[in-house]
Amino acid sequence: MSQLRVFTFFPAFGLPTGGPFALKLLKWLDIGGIDYEQVIENDSGKGPNKKNPWVELDGERIPDSEIIIDRLTHVYGFDIDAGLEPSELGRLHAFRRMIEEHLHMVFEWEMFVHPNGRPFVVEVARSMAPRPLAGMAATMVCRQLGKQLHARGIARHDDNVIARKGIADVVAIEVALGDKAYLAGERPSLTDVSAYGMMQPMARWPMSTPVADYIKSRPLLCDWLNRIENLTSEKSEAA
Ligand SMILES: N[C@@H](CCC(=O)N[C@@H](CS)C(=O)NCC(=O)O)C(=O)O
Structure with missing residues (x-):
């Protein structure tokens, strides 16, 4: 083993x-x-x-x-994707890339650059280091992430443009999900799991940021994320 x-x-x-x-x-x-x-x-x-x-x-x-x-x-x-048709795998792959390469930038922007995200970073830093050090560490992390997002282009836009871009990704996922249990139908795919990783922290974080607020306002999306959260293996259910 x-x-x-x-x-x-x-x-x-x-x-x-x-x-x-x-x-x-x-x-x-x-x-x-x-x-x-x-x-x-x-x-x-x-x-x-x-x-x-x-x-x-x-x-x-x-x-x-x-x-x-x-x-x-x-x-x-x-x-997890065994048996899915190649055309379905292609569609899911494209969604996964959108989530991991684009929505991820908006996630980072909301957490490290948006004025409502930064206090959370300070709070986390304070739980890990003494006060003056924590403040400096939080500023450094936020500055570094801000620079990365600027280099990638996204942070050069106005705040409302970044929010619109992020919400457009979430809406695309919402439309693809429709009233299905998962993106590929009755069974979870790797892309459902990827979306869960990116969107469940946003659905859960206490800060009010535009894309997170949008996710929180959509009951079907929240139900889907919670459904994925509750998935365990058949092995552990049998144990
Ligand atoms: N493609 C990578 C992405 C990993 C990634 O971007 N991780 C971020 C955290 S979500 C990170 O380590 N950021 C710290 C940094 O860039 O210094 C994966 O799938 O694991």
């Missing part, structure tokens, strides 16, 4: 981690009934790609939730 350690950011908003890619990975592992040890590590610089999450699989360090899931699919023989 392989030994798997999963390095994630701290728990937040009643979730096992506030990191969207780590939350996606943990949920995928739970659905697959794969045993792991969660290790809280808030310094993403310690990871092989200097990004969170990463895993140690029998001592080998592997970065990036997509690469990790791909690898673990082979190691554990659990493929």
